[in-house]
Amino acid sequence: MLRIPDLVLDSKLHTQFSDSATIHSFLETDRSGDRSCRKEYWRQEKLLGRGGFGEVRLERCVTAGAKQDALRAVKVIKKQLITGISPDLNRELEAIAKFSQDRYQRWFVKSFGWYEVSSSIFITMEYCRHGDLHHYLSNRRSLPAAEAQQLTYQILEGLHHMHENDFAHRDLKPGNILIKLMPPEKNWWVVLADFGISKRGDESNEPTTAIKGTNGFMAPELLGVPNLTRPKHISGFKAADMWALGEIAFRMLTGEVTFQSQWELMEYCQGKRTFPSDRLPSSARLDGEEFVSSLMETFPSNRMTTAQCLKHHWMESQHINLIEEPTKLNLEQNGSPGFAQSDMDRNDSARWSDISAPESEPVQTTAQRRQANLSDSYQMGSRQTQLKQVRINPPIPQNPGTSNESLLKQDMALDVSQNIVVALSLDGKTLAAARRDYNVWLWDNWSGKVLRTLKGHINCVNAVAFSPDGKTLASASNDYTVKLWDSQSGVVLRTLEGYKYWVTAVAFSPDGKTLASASDDNTVKLWDSQSGVVLRTLEGHEDWVTAVAFSPDGKTLASASDDYTVKLWDSQSGVVLRTLEGHKNWVTAVAFSPDGKTLASASSDYTVKLWDSQSGVVLRTLEGRKYRVAAVAFTPDGKTLASASRDHDIRLWDSQSGAVLRTLEGHKNWVIAVAFSPDGKTLVSVSWDLNVMLWDGRSGARIRQNMLELVF
Structure with a gap:
């Protein structure tokens, strides 16, 4: 049975409910030893955000004498979706309780406790009216180097405290960095939030079975890049946090993602592409470039730790601010709690960017597995490198007999849509x-x-x-x-x-x-x-x-x-x-049979599953692929299913028995789309290199092929 830590139990609020308010009771003792019960009344103002596991509400304190701006946000998590207090929720509550202590108020969003009912768990937290860093950067794009340096240092301090306490954040990104104070009113003050998928060192060191985090900020070892081992111990997850910190710093300095696509990331990890230091502003060159690139080393063991980062030249100028800033900042909480937000990734209940600034609509630009070119993104070759020395990652060691070309074509758990997407008209x-x-x-x-x-x-x-x-x-x-x-x-x-x-x-x-x-x-x-x-x-x-x-x-x-x-x-x-x-990895494509009774689904687990669309029962699983399956299509009579894969071929299956009827070979690259003509006599296939092949749908003989050219 899952043991709930004492910190979590101690932070639970005694709560009652009326028709219009949530009531918390606090037993207090004065200096003379007299005891009394103080009550706080909170009323919901509006819904701030909704996610896969619940929602976030903005609440106002309506206790007599409360200040007008006494606000908090409440994260509501549905128990039916998490099976009670799950390990992830248990961990989140523990991290929130620990880092809500006064000694950590400089670096973390503060929680005021949690409570529960039969159907839901509620986490109360301070409300940060300036929103999150993601929302701010969406409007500003990049920051002056001095401000980016200051914010990087504050994020680094918070991350250092987590790592020193053997916690890894595992979802560090601008959307989980909340702005408490900002220019021109005050100096910058940001805090870390959202510990929903954090990990602690004394937990099980078994490998994780699900990818957690936000693509665009996830280290290459978490994305399945060949010959990089996924973390099993807390040190590995801490190293992944450092990569995310480097990505955040790069975006603050440039307004751009570091790697414009997963293909660029792969080439960087193989030593075929240099770190894009030429895109950093001149004011952040040398020390800034060394700092960021050292965080984004391919191999986790080569990345700086938080302790090493704090001693780096680029961070030295911020050490004085650690003493000076608290005297300049208004640490008052206005006598009330408040809260922020969470990005809806695999284990989150709502999005921070949805609730950090309710007075305006946020814009989300978080990079993900798909191609991440922004409208004003850097194009290769448009700027010249000004550094005399350029860091190049050493190539990833290959298995004996594996060429660079074949390594690039391995199934890296990356979406083919990072470079090309295609569709065929129904007549092919x-x-x-x-x-x-x-x-x-x-x-x-x-x-x-x-x-x-x-x-x-x-x-x-x-x-x-x-x-x-x-x-x-x-x-x-x-x-x-x-x-x-x-x-x-x-x-x-x-x-x-x-x-x-x-x-x-x-x-x-x-x-x-x-x-x-x-x-x-x-x-x-x-x-x-x-x-x-x-x-x-x-x-x-x-x-x-x-x-x-x-x-x-x-x-x-x-x-x-x-x-x-x-x-x-x-x-x-x-x-x-x-x-x-039933699938064990991302589902990439779906297609109904012509009679609607069967549904085919393709997956990155290298299989195709055929389901009874009425009952949801798996009829059969089509196996034998070595790489992810990208597309599926039925013949007009529903008797044959075509599947396309990164194996460079198309397989035709008997949809009733699951037997392979034939394998169509000829493509020299990943096959990403298939479609049958209305009469079923012709099959059209398209590969990643825009090679289009037409096949006889019955015999499997290749009729013709066209190489389509795109001019960029």
């Missing part, structure tokens, strides 16, 4: 693709001729999909929008807005009247494709939604997620019909 005649730039290209599959280029997005395109009649193309982008295009003229018909996060997938209903779009906010939106109105938002996934597909009758929508599940929704009501569990 037209191909839509986007790659690196912000345009979408349309080709004639038979001739290989470029039909038109669609321009309008201001950030990378993550997904494209044709309407059933082929007249409309939908494109989803990192610019937080979906665009609907006339595929014949290339004109933008409408732009669907309302997202605060990257849009990752799109699919039309069979009648073309409804468009489903998925996002990194873990939700799916259903839109009226004619008016552009949001019909409903589907919530329930605990991680990014990667793919969506409608059933042939349009009544059911399937969504695939990085939470290893597929959800089936009633497309009219938005109700979850069932959740399909």
